[in-house]
Amino acid sequence: MYNLIRSLKALSDETRLRILNLLLERECCVCEVMQALNVSQTRASRNLGILYDAGFLKLRKDGLWSLYSIDRDGMAEYLPYLVDAVKKALKENRLVVQDRERLMKAERVGPGRVRQLRR
Amino acid sequence: MYNLIRSLKALSDETRLRILNLLLERECCVCEVMQALNVSQTRASRNLGILYDAGFLKLRKDGLWSLYSIDRDGMAEYLPYLVDAVKKALKENRLVVQDRERLMKAERVGPGRVRQLRR
DNA sequence: AAACTATAGGCATATATGCGCATATATAGT
DNA sequence: ACTATATATGCGCATATATGCCTATAGTTT
Incomplete structure (x- = not known):
């Protein structure tokens, strides 16, 4: 029961649902997630941690x-x-579609590329 | 998507899961819920409202x-x-079994009966 | 009408959550 | 060793949530 509550809590957040949706597509590193969702590194890392x-x-x-x-x-x-x-709710969602488009362009890059995205 | 988040939040609470479980059994009034879960009237009413x-x-x-x-x-x-x-997670849960037992004894009562149960 | 009851809502308070900033940690390359 | 980079984390703030106490409302009973 408490596991269920923990799982539900982990999913009750827009950022985390969007992350989950990305990962349903494919394995991602933190910097890909932050690029795809266009969020800060802290936010990407923290929420990945919570889902983990x-x-x-x-x-x-x-x-x-x-x-x-x-x-x-x-x-x-x-x-x-x-x-x-989650899949049912996210399908066709505008925000989520954008995420996926950005994920296509996102790269696990070398020096200098990711930092620039930090707002 | 936001509907899903609202639904998940509504379910991420022990009291509300227990309430949902009672109602899967049968229709209940607030005072039956408070008796069955052994919680205050405020708590029963508020959480029923949230689920509603x-x-x-x-x-x-x-x-x-x-x-x-x-x-x-x-x-x-x-x-x-x-x-x-929810059903899967709650089945066999000790707390929830107690709830159901108390629900059997709970009544939609007239004067004087319920008040006494308020802690 | 008066007394009583079930429920809901306001207010105050304790606790939890999300996030950014700054910084720490770990790894790689030179 | 030094520098650069990806990721994680401590701290503090703003906000959200849960709940108890008290009170208002609406229906019931006598």
Whole structure:
């Protein structure tokens, strides 16, 4: 029950739903998420962390990068229901479509590229 | 999307999950809910209101009583997923089992009975 | 009408949440 | 070792949330 509440809380936030939607597309590093959602690094990192703590995400380190992806196996039995709900609610959402477009252009870049996006 | 967030928030609370679980059983008035959950009248009423505002509940007035029940029709397309998730998470939960037992004994009573239960 | 009751709403308060800023940490390259 | 970069985190502020107390409202009973 408390797991469910924690999961629901983790999903009750626009930023986090948008992140989840990106990751349903593919694995992303923090800087890709911040580019795609056009949010600050703090915000991207924090909310990825919250989704991770709630058990939704897997984390893989690769050099400098933290690569987050949906943890399909780690999900408790009821979480698939939640993900279905999220998918249904997000499909066709204007904001989310923009996110995906920006994700196409986003790169896991070298020096100097990401910093410039920090507002 | 914002509807989903509102729904998730409405469900991210132990009291409200327990209430929802009662109402999955049958229609209840506020005083039955407070008896079954053993919580204050304010708390029962407020949280029923929150679930109502989120679109989960139907309200029917009968004299003094406000009778709340699950609004199966009024639910948006993704809400059934949420309800399934809730059902799965709550089944076998100790607290929730107690709630149901108290609900059996709870009555929509006349004068003097309910007041005594207010802590 | 008077007394009583179920429910809701205002107010005050405690707690939780989201976020930015600044900074710390970890890794890589020179 | 030094510099640059990606990510994480401590702190503080603003805001949201939950809840209890008290009171108002509307319906019931006598």
